[in-house]
Amino acid sequence: MDFEIRKVRSPQGRKKLSAERAAYFQLMQQGVSNEDACRIVGVNSKTGRRWRNGRRPSGRNKAAPPVRPVVPFSASSTRCLSQDERIYIADRIREKAPVRAIAAELGRSPSTISREIRRNRTTGTTGQWRYRPYAAQARADSRRPRSKPRKIHRIPELRDFVQAGLDRRWSPEQICHALKSQFPDRPEMHVVHETVYQALYVQGRGELRRELARALRSGRTRRKPQRQTRSRQPRFRDPMVMISERPAEAEDRAVPGHWEGDLIIGKDGASAIGTLVERATRYVMLLHLPDGRSAEHVRDALVDTVRTLPGHLVRSLTWDQGAEMATHKSFSIATDVPVYFCDPASPWQRGSNENTNGLLRQYFPKGTDLSVHTREHLEAVAAELNGRPRKTLGWETPAERLHKLLTA
Template identity: 50%
Template structure:
């Protein structure tokens, strides 16, 4: 039965107030995320948008560093049929002046029915009258416009398990023995934005999204974009994946953050060496397998692990460089042996012992950065038959495949940790995990599959030639 209060005669259903309406509006949030996309910090973007720095930082953290879909710079803008906040402010001013609905409509260039519905639906009615306030009206309009949608990962349990297993699954040795690996606690600056690291299969969201097309070519329900996986990790409102799984991402970031990586300048070393400009064309175009790129990744206390990456297949091998006897116990001797384990002699022996396990067709050349660890490159060339080339100073992009692989390896061997604690079995397990992950540049084949295909092709061609 209809009561006497005007609020009871309102066409809008009764709402329990969830609290104070927000002071910011869609336009403010759009400005904030546009400034974030332009490279500003969350505090600076908040101030530019007209709110305080702590509010900007809170917005950024609550959304995982990712703007809601409808607030992205590339998202669709509100249609002209929707009233803007500035128009609602004009309506509130005219209502306070007791202006009629048709006069307000003429002033705003809107239909009288639009203004009438706006006042009837979005006015504050708690005091028994239609008191129109712009902020309250915008709040009601935003609530009515929400279209909550269940995420694909929450709906499809098979898809969820596929994504979860390839993101967070344990790595294992080639023999199938699972390895948990060490628990690495992140203690660096801005640690609030990073999760403690752990070893996992750690397929990237893009690898998972693209591999679904290979593993389920006929099942269209097993499809998801990599951006949806990131949103499930970073935006908890999307559901399905826990934020703790961001520890399985290669960066370990709990928020999507713009970051510039500082490039560490090492000591240059060039002595009777061939430069990268002297490499033949077959090395640059990646058409012929057997050309490798190498480098060291460094850890705490001058610990190091060597990395070798084949340019054509991106197949990776890791070099175990244990510390020598007496490291940390005896006084360092100037120009003495490198007790940290990655001196020229140790690196030469490690490369020789690893590369010589391959057939001769896969031992053509090696490109390395300019570092003192390659001081014995001439002897290495004699031992292995490899042509050794060196990059230009401070030019890591000339070893692009190796730099990319080193970035992937930081998932398992973070900066600021002791790398000497990992034995040969652990290195082989990590290399196996990398070589069995699909790669975009290989048409979503794994490096192991690509290398196996090349070896079979070489064997067939060799048989055909001898026949």
Template identity: 50%
Template structure:
């Protein structure tokens, strides 16, 4: 009998995307939904790694063929296209395509199977080759392993063990090990140089390591928030101005800077919030209240925002401005698509990874004015400023109502 065929393995790109979302502070369930896999698949990834996140720099590199590229290669190969034509279509070097097809032809399958290139099979083989785990130090250094195991049994934490080993063996680097290596040896499949039962000596005693949230990310729902599902249906038709979408665009990690963006749904009219070097809830609330109170009351109907901790003071904002504030579902940027599109335009002025605190309120107003003066196709080539003026004028002078000269 042939080998039993199981389910095809999910592309490794999805797994690293999943870990990126977890690293950003989301739960396993949220991260699974965000990347489009089942919660059981997300839990399986966590179980395989013992809850230990891969390094942020890990993952498939740009030099590797993606699953989408392999699917395209499979289709073109089935149509009888040659290597050079496939390479041109996919945008890869012919040598890359040739090696990819050659690997499949040399795989240990029957000659009938060998003629067919299958994207899922090729991706699974590539993922297996890419793992290539380095031999763990604790697996090859027996004296070090014994020392670590003994100290774990004495209820020392991995961090305490790592520090004391350097103190106790100052002239022997072979007896040094990092606390993260100890955790991985306990938890990660394939790196289990330490006996798994030793986890019971850790303070938590967990069989699976719990992924840590980043300290600057939210740890729960914002108190008193109203979900977008409860937003009135009339907001959707964009017929009346005054419904806004908002978010932050973030600067470099080192600077901790950000700019608040507010976009009116009906017209795309944009306002930018100067946050004076940080984006705490207090700073965002103060900047938004100040900016919104510059608008006439009829333009302060509602605001839809992401579930970021910067909106923890939403009740204060609502009371001061009269806005009804609604929050999107986690990781659902399409629920404020007008704002997302505008943030993309703003990156022309404020590139990713730069210090945004260098820009003063005057420059932010100048950028907003430029965006509001750009003709837009969806506005029949009117500008957002012109469209907003037109809607306000129609509200002031509705059809059928005579105006006095």
């Protein structure tokens, strides 16, 4: 017997090809074709293709991801693709690798790879395209020089029109719509409002800050960063009921009794006045807060005001997520009125109340002390607003519409 029986009879499993695989990829990096590299290493050509491209599930074979060597350059170290990455993309396209596989191997987004191929590929006379890495690099370099002059600065007529609109206290959006209406056949005179904002904020430095504050209605001289609403922590100890769970009857304003509330703040945030607006009639009620705007003071003022109304005219209250509503649960227990909260940074969900607050600023300007106003004065202001004809009510007043509901 010229062979020896193995003493360990446990199954050996498949043969490990780690050394062959490393040698295969080394040959591929040297430019050897797949068939030659597989022949030199001693594996089947299908095995080499599976190492490079992976394998889809079929029959008993499970899916296998592609096995790629470590990329010799830092793929995500820069914002733009490098020439080495473009050479790598061209090699993988020649091997018919999918875009997502190329993106995973380079540590890039799939959209980055697909956009690079679409923008920088070379299309022949027959309509077929090829991705040439050096030509793609040249195209990318030709587009890279910055900074390009802004459209508003390049066209004097456009710049003068925008400046004239800002002098008349028009908003950038109003200016852009006016450009489209006055110059319908001249696309070079059309811009979006974001272009105007960008031109203003970029130029608003040093001495120009005061001019910018006068030009924009908000008075800001720089961008206001927007918070990520999903990263917010719970506002109150008692869980909030969001506006999405509010009854449908409150949305269409067909049934009276659904109110919207908010505070208008005085100078240095030291004083405030509470505002309540009924959605169906636009009837206004003001809360007197002489002792401050803490959660307890707002709750007590709301309870006293709600108890003056008939029960069928107080069905719900919608508020924003201000700290003054931290005791919303105790308010609901005292009055049996549910409180619904708007989504963060969504003032349009209380449109009637926001509009009313703007009207009230005519009586209570910003930057003034609101604690000097008496309860009688607040009632007089509310009566004046409730006696004003409203277009949305068919030119009836909120007081007349509410009186009809009470008598009915």
